Amino acid sequence: MKLKTTLTALAALVLGLSGASAFAQVVGVSWSNFQEERWKTDEKAIKDQLAKLGASYISADAGGSPEKQLSDVDSLIAKGAKVLIVLAMDKDAILPAVNKAAQQKIPVVAYDRLIEAPGVFYITFDxxxxxxxxxxxxxxxxxxxxxxxxxxxxxxxxxxxx
Structure with missing residues (x-):
């Protein structure tokens, strides 16, 4: 139940950040290492909540590579992500991608792992x-x-x- 509540709040936050209105938003999720079972559970819940709100979901898996995660974020932006949810592999290595998103006025939500950068929203568990x-x-x-x-x-x- 707590996961569902957290993810509902995440979806509402994401769409609120993007200024969502009657049109669908594209939400890009950058996973640090999707091979971990819990992220598959979280992904399903995120996708379900975004679908209820009329948003589209795109994602990329860095496979444990901070370098790949940087290119993943670039790819998500190129594919039209209006909001990014980032589960950072490395809190420092991800900063260039976060800065690029900020320059394009794309909100970033740090999911479960803190990214210490101005303007990044952080949502996690207790x-x-x-x-x-x-x-x-x-x-x-x-x-x-x-x-x-x-x-x-x-x-x-x-x-x-x-």
């Missing part, structure tokens, strides 16, 4: 609560012992929240 849930699951499975905390990539600012 990462602190996600960390708590992970810890509870570990302690339920193995209440005592030595644990190693693997928080994620240093290029993902959210890793510090978990």
């Amino acid at each position: 990462n602190v609560e996600v960390g708590r849930m992970q810890a509870r699951a570990v302690f339920e499975a193995k209440p005592k012992g030595n644990y190693v905390m693997i928080k994620g990539s240093p290029t993902d600012p959210n890793a510090n929240f978990l």
